[in-house]
Amino acid sequence: MPRAVRLLIVARAVNRLGAFSLSFLAVLTTTNFGASASVAGYISAAFGLATIPSRLVGGRLADRIGPRRTIMIGLTGCAVAQLGLASASGLVSAACFAVLLGLVYEIYEPPSQAMIADVVAPSEHVRAYSLLNAALAVAGMGAGLLAAGLGRWDLRWLFVVDALTCLFCALAVRLVLPADQPAATMETGQPGAAAPWRDRSLLVMLAAGTLFAAIYLQIMTMLPLSLELRGMQPADAGLLFTTSALTITAGQPLLRLRRLADLSAPAALAGGYLLLALGLAGYALAHNLVTHISATIVWSVGDLLLLGRAYAFVASLAPAGGKGRYLAVYGTSWGIGGIIAPLAGTQLLERAGPTGLWCAMSLACLILAAAQPAWILTSNNSRAHDETPAHDQAAPSATN
Missing domain, CATH: 1.20.1250.20 (MFS general substrate transporter like domains)
Structure with a gap:
């Protein structure tokens, strides 16, 4: 780095x-x-x-x-x-x-x-x-x-x-840190250069990011309550959070392995969401600390695959000089998710219990595993198609 x-x-x-x-x-x-x-x-x-x-x-x-x-x-x-x-x-x-x-x-x-x-x-x-x-x-x-x-x-x-x-x-x-450079001049002809809220690809990523944030914040806020409802100590959530942090940290060298480093964004996102779904399904079935720890390790490995993928893709969508605004718009997903998560989580716990809560979150991860990678593939193909005519038109003018 x-x-x-x-x-x-x-x-x-x-x-x-x-x-x-x-x-x-x-x-x-x-x-x-x-x-x-x-x-x-x-x-x-x-x-x-x-x-x-x-x-x-x-x-x-x-x-x-x-x-x-x-x-x-x-x-x-x-x-x-x-x-x-x-x-x-x-x-x-x-x-x-x-x-x-x-x-x-x-x-x-x-x-x-x-x-x-x-x-x-x-x-x-x-x-x-x-x-x-x-x-x-x-x-x-x-x-x-x-x-x-x-x-x-x-x-x-x-x-x-x-x-x-x-x-x-x-x-x-x-x-x-190095001093700030003069702001880059944006090309007015670039789609979304002046208004990230009009970039369809970014808005789809924002919707997916909001759902992911709501799921992730359920883990952060509802896990202690879930443990308590199952007759366990709410403070054990701290041990589970520490387990997650250690898994993510210890797994960092794995990201440099060629097989993982060469994964496309859609493949990594699909795999990460599937592991997240599996781990949260494990929470739905777990009734002791050991099984909760095992489920935590599984979803944390999924989180390791997800970390950075969405931000890297959003950064690639941004025009010159617009990365800050694009990443800011995408980042509002956490604020929106922060409002949704406690309201939805408490209702699910009250009406369906811990099993219903974690089954619903696992299902939401499966939806993301299918929808977000498919959209990224569509977006990449659309951008490649838009760039091809410009390249084809440049060749005749060079020969003339």
């Missing part, structure tokens, strides 16, 4: 090491400010809703002023909002800072992804995005340990430490 990518991954991992405060946002509003559980839920939902325009702003800024400046703006904004939450004197001010945090929280995501796409060869995009996600997963394990220690003192300290890691990461980005 180029030096800029390695440094960016390290800086983001340090930032992720401190990014544990949001899990305690609802607890902070109830214990420190006396809010009811429903009010705390509304505040958390308002934060999640605010992250959607946050990504779009990040993508536009990345293409206008450059990724390094945009990353610094986003991280500094997060630090200000988190320090505001830590020092808030009442529920209203805490809610305002929570919404502010949502509005800046995702700004640095699109420029980070766009910078990787710009400096890494297209053939290495998948591996670069996978390394970024693996580094964030490893840092997430350390974040849980820090949260367990600091949370025993005062929940406000979680937000203070998170703010400090944001500032440290912003400083590292300023000192070690």
Whole structure:
């Protein structure tokens, strides 16, 4: 990997090491400010809703002023909002800072992804995005340990430490990443150059990404409740999440094997979704910790195949100078999924139990395994067809 990518991954991992405060946002509003559980839920939902325009702003800024400046703006904004939450004197001010945090929280995501796409060869995009996600997963394990220690003192300290890691990461980005280059001039004739929302291929990827995000966030949010309903300890979900992170991290060298590296995007996506479906079907049948761990390893291997594939494809769709906006639009799938997942998950658990929930998620993965690779093949064939006439027309003019 180029030096800029390695440094960016390290800086983001340090930032992720401190990014544990949001899990305690609802607890902070109830214990420190006396809010009811429903009010705390509304505040958390308002934060999640605010992250959607946050990504779009990040993508536009990345293409206008450059990724390094945009990353610094986003991280500094997060630090200000988190320090505001830590020092808030009442529920209203805490809610305002929570919404502010949502509005800046995702700004640095699109420029980070766009910078990787710009400096890494297209053939290495998948591996670069996978390394970024693996580094964030490893840092997430350390974040849980820090949260367990600091949370025993005062929940406000979680937000203070998170703010400090944001500032440290912003400083590292300023000192070690290359300066922003002037924005590339986009060809007005390119489809979607000025309006990614009009690019049909991108919108289909957004729909598929939203369904995937809803499935993935079900695992993150509903697994503890599922374990509890089966008479197990909800805290065992932490062990399962650690198992997943270790599987994804240990599997990174496999992505360099020729057989896996040469897989086309449709083949890798189909295989990844099938393994994800198999693992979640395992959750539907599992009734003890050992079988849950086995199912976690299976879907995590599927996740390893999926990591980076969709982002690499979206980056290939973007016109010159438009990667930030394209990746930002695709990234809103996580904000939309974050709204859908808790609503759908709680309803499924209540009406169908853990078995019904995980069977439904497994079925959704099978739908993605069939639909998304087929669409990518169609999109690739359509783009190849569009480029052929231009090439054929160029030859006669050269001979004349």
